[in-house]
Amino acid sequence: MSKGVLVDITRCIACRSCMVSCKSWNDLPSNPSTFSNNWDSPGKIDSNNWTVVTNHIIEEGDQIKWRFVKKQCMHCLEPACESACFTHAFVKTKEGAVIYKPTELNQDYCVGCRYCMIACPFGVPSFQWEKAFPYVQKCRFCYDRMKEEGMEPACVTSCPTGALKYGDREELLAEARTRIEQIPGYVNHIYGEKEYGGTSWIYISDVPFEKLGFRTNVSEKSIPSYTWDVLKWTPLIFFGWGAILTAMRAYTKRRAEVHNEAEMYAPVDDE
Amino acid sequence: MRFGKNWKFKITPFRILLIIFVLIAAAAALYRFVYGLGAVTNLSDEWPWGLWIGFDLLCGIALAGGGFSTALIVHVLHKDKYLPIARAALLTSLIGYIIAMVSLFLDIGRWFNFWRPFFYWGYHSVLFEVFWCISLYTTVQVLEFGDIFFEKVKCAPLKKILGYAMTPMLILGIVLPSLHQSSLGSLYIVAVDRLYPLWWSMLIPFFFVWSAFFLGPAMVTVEGTLAARAYKREPEMHIFESLTKVTLFMMIIYLIVKIVDLVYRGVLSMAFNGSFESNMFLIEMIVFVIVPIIMYSITSIRTKLWGVLTASILVVAGVIFNRMNVVFTGMAGAMGGHYFPTIWEWLITIGMWSGLVLMYCFVVENFPILPKEEHAHGSGVSYGAGFHA
Numbered sequence: 001m002s003k004g005v006l007v008d009i010t011r012c013i014a015c016r017s018c019m020v021s022c023k024s025w026n027d028l029p030s031n032p033s034t035f036s037n038n039w040d041s042p043g044k045i046d047s048n049n050w051t052v053v054t055n056h057i058i059e060e061g062d063q064i065k066w067r068f069v070k071k072q073c074m075h076c077l078e079p080a081c082e083s084a085c086f087t088h089a090f091v092k093t094k095e096g097a098v099i100y101k102p103t104e105l106n107q108d109y110c111v112g113c114r115y116c117m118i119a120c121p122f123g124v125p126s127f128q129w130e131k132a133f134p135y136v137q138k139c140r141f142c143y144d145r146m147k148e149e150g151m152e153p154a155c156v157t158s159c160p161t162g163a164l165k166y167g168d169r170e171e172l173l174a175e176a177r178t179r180i181e182q183i184p185g186y187v188n189h190i191y192g193e194k195e196y197g198g199t200s201w202i203y204i205s206d207v208p209f210e211k212l213g214f215r216t217n218v219s220e221k222s223i224p225s226y227t228w229d230v231l232k233w234t235p236l237i238f239f240g241w242g243a244i245l246t247a248m249r250a251y252t253k254r255r256a257e258v259h260n261e262a263e264m265y266a267p268v269d270d271e
Numbered sequence: 272m273r274f275g276k277n278w279k280f281k282i283t284p285f286r287i288l289l290i291i292f293v294l295i296a297a298a299a300a301l302y303r304f305v306y307g308l309g310a311v312t313n314l315s316d317e318w319p320w321g322l323w324i325g326f327d328l329l330c331g332i333a334l335a336g337g338g339f340s341t342a343l344i345v346h347v348l349h350k351d352k353y354l355p356i357a358r359a360a361l362l363t364s365l366i367g368y369i370i371a372m373v374s375l376f377l378d379i380g381r382w383f384n385f386w387r388p389f390f391y392w393g394y395h396s397v398l399f400e401v402f403w404c405i406s407l408y409t410t411v412q413v414l415e416f417g418d419i420f421f422e423k424v425k426c427a428p429l430k431k432i433l434g435y436a437m438t439p440m441l442i443l444g445i446v447l448p449s450l451h452q453s454s455l456g457s458l459y460i461v462a463v464d465r466l467y468p469l470w471w472s473m474l475i476p477f478f479f480v481w482s483a484f485f486l487g488p489a490m491v492t493v494e495g496t497l498a499a500r501a502y503k504r505e506p507e508m509h510i511f512e513s514l515t516k517v518t519l520f521m522m523i524i525y526l527i528v529k530i531v532d533l534v535y536r537g538v539l540s541m542a543f544n545g546s547f548e549s550n551m552f553l554i555e556m557i558v559f560v561i562v563p564i565i566m567y568s569i570t571s572i573r574t575k576l577w578g579v580l581t582a583s584i585l586v587v588a589g590v591i592f593n594r595m596n597v598v599f600t601g602m603a604g605a606m607g608g609h610y611f612p613t614i615w616e617w618l619i620t621i622g623m624w625s626g627l628v629l630m631y632c633f634v635v636e637n638f639p640i641l642p643k644e645e646h647a648h649g650s651g652v653s654y655g656a657g658f659h660a
Binding site: 044045046047080082083084085086087088089108109110111112113114115117118119121123126127128129130131132133134135215218219223224226227228229230231234237238241242245246248249252253263264265266267268269 | 304305306307308309310314315316317319320343346347348349354355358378379380381382383384385387388391392393394395396397398399400402423438441442443445446449450457458459460461462463464465473476502504606635636637638639640641642643
């Protein structure tokens with residue numbers, strides 16, 4: 001059964017333990033950070049920060065709410081990056097993780113074209129810009145822990161408030177629905193249930209998602225299926241258009257052809 | 272400058288300048304290969320694709336569209352009156368593709384892996400189709416050019432083999448670019464919800480291939496006029512004028528489909544919402560589509576060299592403008608951050624296009640590409656029954 005994580009935004013206190021444990025498990029270098037206006041430095045995912053917690057100050061009338069959103073790869077059920085990659089360097093495993101083969105399975109197919117970064121609707125894959133031979137980097141759902149030891153991802157282990165819950169995606173969806181129904185205050189929306197065909201990481205919140213930096217009202221159809229709607233015509237166009245052209249060429253061809261091309265053109269004499 | 276008795280290359284101050292640009296670009300490219308993309312470009316996680324992909328690749332390939340549209344008109348429909356421009360169009364197209372491949376090679380991070388897509392089939396990727404079609408089509412163009420090459424460098428057996436292969440190659444030489452010109456547009460289908468809806472459409476592959484096709488005659492006009500001026504020849508005005516019919520007809524269809532598509536998707540009003548994107552879109556459609564359509568349809572403009580040239584320049588600029596809008600304007604809102612190319616990105620780009628000009632000059636001065644002058648003057652001259660495959 002495909003695994004997932006339920007992120008309950010109401011329970012996150014922005015302690016950033018998840019960021020620390022992600023770095024230590026995955027052996028990622030630390031970067032000097034700077035202060036930002038809303039204190040969420042570094043604020044965005046990059047090749048050394050596979051997960052970040054972003055801070056959002058929401059004013060509702062005279063009330064101020066502060067909410068924190070953990071961001072990382074959403075591990076789409078039908079990943080755009082996997083379909084966009086022309087060497088198939090990404091793969092969605094049966095456990096639910098979307099992994100990058102060059103670093104994960106030591107299959108160095110990646111060309112470094114960065115189409116995955118264009119394709120990802122969540123802006124997740126990052127590039128090692130500073131390196132001469134860069135890899136694409138992103139959260140790998142701690143695939144090593146998940147696969148061999150059945151352990152939950154490092155970030156989930158370190159979460160002290162239960163904002164993150166690891167489990168089978170279907171069960172997590174049921175739990176999310178229960179929480180929305182039984183605990184007052186939640187927005188009636190499980191982000192990731194249907195967005196772009198569904199994601200393994202799902203979110204619930206008491207603040208509308210669009211105020212937390214999520215893009216809402218997006219397609220419920222997966223990106224690979226959009227692409228396939230176009231790509232599936234390729235063989236037909238190739239052979240059909242080729243046949244039409246051949247037929248037209250034969251039809252318009254005159255009978256007596258004189259090959260006099262050699263006399264028609266000449267090198268330019270510019271001296 | 273002469274090499275041996277058969278090869279020559281005239282050196283002028285302008286060409287020396289171009290050679291300097293090429294050398295600077297080569298040095299910058301070397302630096303980029305050693306130190307990586309971060310060292311020479313302003314690309315970022317928000318802007319993974321920049322000038323080299325947006326301009327050199329997307330526009331380079333589109334501008335090379337003259338190759339396949341001319342091939343279709345001359346070699347499939349056998350409109351022999353266009354034969355004088357056929358080889359020049361093929362040459363520009365071939366050089367355009369070489370530029371595109373060079374810029375792609377510069378742009379990929381793990382360039383030593385460039386051959387991987389030939390063996391690890393990500394057939395579900397639009398880029399896979401683009402990659403295969405561009406590689407195959409460049410090969411086809413090199414072989415087509417081989418037919419010309421062996422007119423000068425005598426090698427009868429090879430020329431004969433190429434002669435047999437010419438028909439399938441001509442067909443492939445139209446099918447492959449039709450596929451990948453459209454696929455270059457399909458690349459942006461993944462950007463649903465992110466590419467501004469004025470440009471995002473399931474019809475974007477159609478818009479890309481259609482515009483690349485109608486760009487062809489305009490490009491032939493611009494480039495033919497430039498070549499005529501550079502070599503003090505007579506521009507092939509009657510051909511340019513006649514080609515405007517193709518462009519005009521196709522641009523009207525383009526405009527109609529564009530409007531129908533916007534209406535169908537219910538986003539036509541976004542063109543008038545006053546945002547930066549909507550203004551850029553209006554400029555694209557009015558200045559670069561509607562104005563050329565009007566200019567092409569007025570006889571007194573179309574039959575003058577300045578008229579047909581101005582309209583054609585607008586068409587060429589318009590296709591570049593469209594590609595830039597898709598890659599930059601349309602994506603800016605969703606991607607965040609900002610991007611402006613570094614001086615190195617510009618220098619490498621300038622160097623590549625300078626190389627294109629130099630290659631063009633060298634080839635037309637050494638190979639039979641342009642028609643003999645006496646043919647270019649006479650309008651009633653028969654070019655024989657046609658191009659023999």
